[in-house]
Amino acid sequence: MSAHTLTVAGVAVDTRHWIGGERVASAQTFPDVSPIDGGTIGEISRGTAGEAAAAVAAAKAAFPAWAATSRAERARILHAIADGVDKRLEELAIVETTDNGALLRSHRRGVMPRVAHNFRFFADWLLKLEHEDFETRGHTNHVSWDPAGPCVLITPWNAPLMLATWKVAPALAAGNTVVLKPAEWSPLTASLLADIAAEAGLPAGVLNVVQGYGAEIGDALTSHPDVRRISFTGSVPTAQRIAESAAANLTPLSLELGGKSPLLVFADADLDLAVELAVEQYDNAGQVCLAGTRLLVEESVAEEFTRRFAEQASALKQGDPRAEATDIGPTIHPRQLEKIDGFVRRAVAAGARAVIGGHRVDGQYYAPTLLTDVAQDSEIVQEEVFGPVLTLQTFSDEEEAVRLANDTRFGLAATLATGDPERADRVTARLVAGTVWVNCFFVRDLRAPFGGSRLSGVGREGGTWSFDFYCDLKNTVTAPNGWTNHG
Structure with a gap:
């Protein structure tokens, strides 16, 4: 077993980043501590600007081929990832419980099945994503969703894998490449997701995972000029810093923030x-x-x-x-x-x-x-x-x-x-x-729009709303009877 591998409740977890289809170690590490007993689970590679740049470069290099991959093939791979989650559901559940302290029974019965569902849902939605053509003075309008480019996804610690895949799945389905930065308090299942995605046949560089403190690696990710989308779930002050960082490049943001419901x-x-x-x-x-x-x-x-x-x-x-x-x-x-x-x-x-x-x-x-x-x-x-x-x-x-x-x-x-x-x-x-x-609570359907008003967020995700964010929408207008046969 590698020196960079932890054994967490009998499950092997690699502590290095996943960049361009390879494991990459950092010169420094940070401790991952279990809230159950306060004990240190292990030392995790601590990324900085160098790893951020490498991950974005890998995502940029992988983007053209993945964007050109057919919808059917992208959907097939996302379904394969979901199958991989199902096969390792028990391992994912116990690792996440150890890492963030949420109930093991909830992870087994609800959270990890939802992780698999995230991939299946957006794979299936991709295959039926369309807008009916419409006419303007005889001209045909055709709306399409074009992949936007590399996406930076920054996720929280309270439901690490479920909330990560809520972003990863539609971003990948849309034809984008991804740099995922999990919360430093709960990084382990993101590393396992990288393994599952690779085993499912996701090409190298399409999904990259970098770990570390937001103050050390976050700005390098969110200010990078090659990043075309940023999605963040977390606190209002952090979102404000991300928005400032992204402003220079006018990088579109999706922000799901705090609540006082x-x-x-x-x-x-x-x-x-x-x-x-x-x-x-x-x-x-x-x-x-x-x-x-x-x-x-x-x-x-x-x-x-x-x-x-x-x-x-x-x-x-x-x-x-x-x-x-x-x-x-x-x-x-x-x-x-x-x-x-x-x-x-x-x-x-x-x-x-x-x-x-x-x-x-x-x-x-x-x-x-x-x-x-x-x-x-x-x-x-x-x-x-x-x-x-x-x-x-x-x-x-x-x-x-x-x-x-x-x-x-x-x-x-x-x-x-x-x-x-x-x-x-x-x-x-x-x-x-x-x-x-x-007269109910926490009933969630991925077909519905999700997001917040006021300081609770910017934008909506779910169903077509996710693809609207993770894509560049294009309208193609074609003139009537405007074709010339050049024989």
Whole structure:
């Protein structure tokens, strides 16, 4: 076994970059630490501007041939990658759980199957991607999607492989080449994806994976003049730096950023369902951008809702994410844990009351927390915590509910619990959000547009919207009867 290979829960993982179809080591490394026990999993190649330039060069060199590859062949290879994910599903699940602390049962049953689905969906969508021709004064208009070029994809740590392939799959399907930069807190499954893609027959240089710290390698990627698309999921401050970096080349951006989403509970809602939806917001230890962290409950049912919620949330089992019975695992990193705790401590100092939780548990675990008596303009209500921390506020009528729901800088998602379909229509029409769920949560279909409003992002992806971003759209206009036979 290579000196650059880790054994993670019995799975071999190469710690080097994947550039131009070869493994490339860096002179320096950085430690990858498991949030489960705080132990170092291993040392990962730490890329800098040199590796960034090499990866973009490899993607640029591979682009003409991949762009010229037929849609059918591109789709075939993407399906082969999906097959490879299915074959290694258990390995991917245990490696990702070790790396980022999310529940193993979720990785097995939902997340890794979704990774394979990402590739299959965009492969199939590619084959039916078309726009009906239309006429202008007898001239025929034909719309086509042309591959744009090398794409830089920068992905987060909370669902590393699923969110990476949500970008990689449509970019490759569109005929682009890719440089993937995974989060430094959870890089391992991106390395395994490189192996799977190569085994599936993806040509060298079409997918490149570079690891490292954003401050050291990120700007070299996002400012590179040969990069034609940048897609990023993460925080608003990082997105602002990426936008500045990309501005010189006018590189198009797709940004999926933070959220401070509301969950509105009206008195006419099924209260059991509303409580169930609210408790579900603790999924992945609250490290979910779409989470409805602001519970807004109609005054007349607030006391009963709070009682039931506290009872159900307190029964959640927190512990080792590899155990089948565990409901909540650890936070990703000591720095994130400190951030979460700081938010809660400042909120309590300002007058908030912890109905449940409000404190750290052993290791990198934070107790599921619900805070009440919070002001609308307070930090805990306005800023994304990204941990198992919810706030609860009350409203008196529909007008106040909508006002409170929209009163942040964000607009990623919203959840609504009501028994009145007319009210649902009225309220959802007024909510500022890229996705609204009514009496459900986290139902996602790749055919639907996904993205955020306000500071929650720029652009939409999913279905044809993904191809609109990852391609240069072309309209070809042909004159009627304009052909000359030159014999």
